[in-house]
Amino acid sequence: MSELFVQIYLPSFNKTFDLKVSSALKVYELKNMIYTLLKSEVNTEILKKSKPVLCDKESGAIFNINLSLQELHLRNGSQLMLI
Numbered sequence: 001m002s003e004l005f006v007q008i009y010l011p012s013f014n015k016t017f018d019l020k021v022s023s024a025l026k027v028y029e030l031k032n033m034i035y036t037l038l039k040s041e042v043n044t045e046i047l048k049k050s051k052p053v054l055c056d057k058e059s060g061a062i063f064n065i066n067l068s069l070q071e072l073h074l075r076n077g078s079q080l081m082l083i
Contacts, residue, residue, distance in 0.1 A: 002023045003021065003023065004021055004023050004074060004075065004076050005076050006018075006074060006076075007079045009057055009081045010034075013038070013041070023068065023070040023074070024070060026066060027068075030054065030080075031052070031054055034082055052082050053082070054080055054081070055081050056079070056080065060081075
């Protein structure tokens with residue numbers, strides 16, 4: 001099981017996080033990690049109700065939440081965005 005360093009950008013909060021995660025992590029699990037990170041700063045229940053999606057920051061391609069980061073061919077330094 002390899003690990004990746006990915007960058008997550010949240011435009012609605014103008015915040016960027018660098019995370020070290022397992023490449024076997026599913027996209028929906030990564031979203032839950034992001035919610036946990038934000039819990040101390042914002043009401044994440046409101047965020048969850050808006051049904052944000054995780055996508056590639058450069059292309060805007062929306063990721064399937066059931067795929068792992070490895071299946072999406074993400075690598076170290078990949079930039080993602082939660083919109």
